[in-house]
Amino acid sequence: MIGTPYGVLVLGGTQDARELAGALVTDASLRVVSSLAGRTNAPLLPPGELRAGGFGGADGLTAYLRTQRIAAVVDATHPFAARMSENAVAACAAAHVPLVVLERPPWQARPDDRFIDVPDATTAAEVAAATGRRIFVTVGRQELAPFARVADRFVLVRCIDAPDPMTLPPHGELVLARGPFAYADELALMRTHTIDCIVAKNSGGTATYAKIDAARTLGIPVVMIARPARARNVSSVVAVASAARWVRAKLASGAVAR
Numbered sequence: 001m002i003g004t005p006y007g008v009l010v011l012g013g014t015q016d017a018r019e020l021a022g023a024l025v026t027d028a029s030l031r032v033v034s035s036l037a038g039r040t041n042a043p044l045l046p047p048g049e050l051r052a053g054g055f056g057g058a059d060g061l062t063a064y065l066r067t068q069r070i071a072a073v074v075d076a077t078h079p080f081a082a083r084m085s086e087n088a089v090a091a092c093a094a095a096h097v098p099l100v101v102l103e104r105p106p107w108q109a110r111p112d113d114r115f116i117d118v119p120d121a122t123t124a125a126e127v128a129a130a131t132g133r134r135i136f137v138t139v140g141r142q143e144l145a146p147f148a149r150v151a152d153r154f155v156l157v158r159c160i161d162a163p164d165p166m167t168l169p170p171h172g173e174l175v176l177a178r179g180p181f182a183y184a185d186e187l188a189l190m191r192t193h194t195i196d197c198i199v200a201k202n203s204g205g206t207a208t209y210a211k212i213d214a215a216r217t218l219g220i221p222v223v224m225i226a227r228p229a230r231a232r233n234v235s236s237v238v239a240v241a242s243a244a245r246w247v248r249a250k251l252a253s254g255a256v257a258r
């Protein structure tokens with residue numbers, strides 16, 4: 001269809017995804033569609049077109065790519081959004097649409113950090129209960145359920161939106177807040193609640209790193225949940241600018257679905 005702009009789908013829900021959409025919309029020959037899961041109240045919105053809600057699995061996404069004439073996909077979802085990422089790999093293969101993953105590198109422990117690496121939230125809750133008496137949990141509301149079983153510890157929970165009350169630990173406090181968070185504020189929060197252990201997902205990036213700096217200052221352990229495994233053989237980049245270059249190169253090379 002002559003004159004129809006190429007569609008680029010950015011699977012989002014992250015700051016990087018918003019920045020990428022901002023970098024791509026400057027090109028009038030591109031139709032930039034950002035996709036959100038649609039579960040956060042009042043999400044920060046990217047520039048360009050927006051769609052929200054699940055596609056209906058890999059098959060639904062495949063159909064979407066075809067009907068919307070999407071020519072390239074950037075998976076800029078959070079590193080823990082494993083199902084969406086798997087679906088993107090399957091759908092892009094089925095629809096013959098090139099895919100790249102935009103993923104911040106994981107945080108690496110510095111010599112003065114006290115990371116305790118764990119594979120999942122269930123293990124994190126067990127390890128945190130065995131490690132601290134006043135625990136700061138920053139894993140997001142979807143992963144809270146295992147912490148509801150931490151009965152004899154004070155648990156400070158921080159989420160963007162209010163979690164299901166059934167997933168809240170019996171003893172503690174809930175803080176609703178959205179990053180980025182500043183070092184001084186994280187330190188003050190942890191001192192106010194005399195936190196002696198924190199639980200985090202290894203998200204990478206800077207927006208939520210201040211808690212790691214604050215934990216280092218306080219000399220307290222960080223129970224760090226490792227990222228889920230990614231599919232192999234998928235191209236990946238770590239910077240927004242690299243993802244934007246990848247999109248332009250794919251479209252310029254003509255390696256796009258028609």
Ligand code: NAP
Nearest residue numbers: 012013035036037054055056057077078080081082083084
């Ligand atoms: P997930 O477990 O991988 O995805 C579950 C299902 O939600 C997917 O199968 C898909 O439904 C739908 N979905 C997820 N991301 C979507 C997107 N960007 N656009 C359209 N549908 C999407 O994902 P999650 O861990 O629940 O994360 C949901 C969203 O929150 C993602 O956009 C992610 O970037 C963001 N986020 C997640 C975390 C985290 O820690 N997990 C942290 C910050 C932000 P269908 O199968 O029906 O297509």
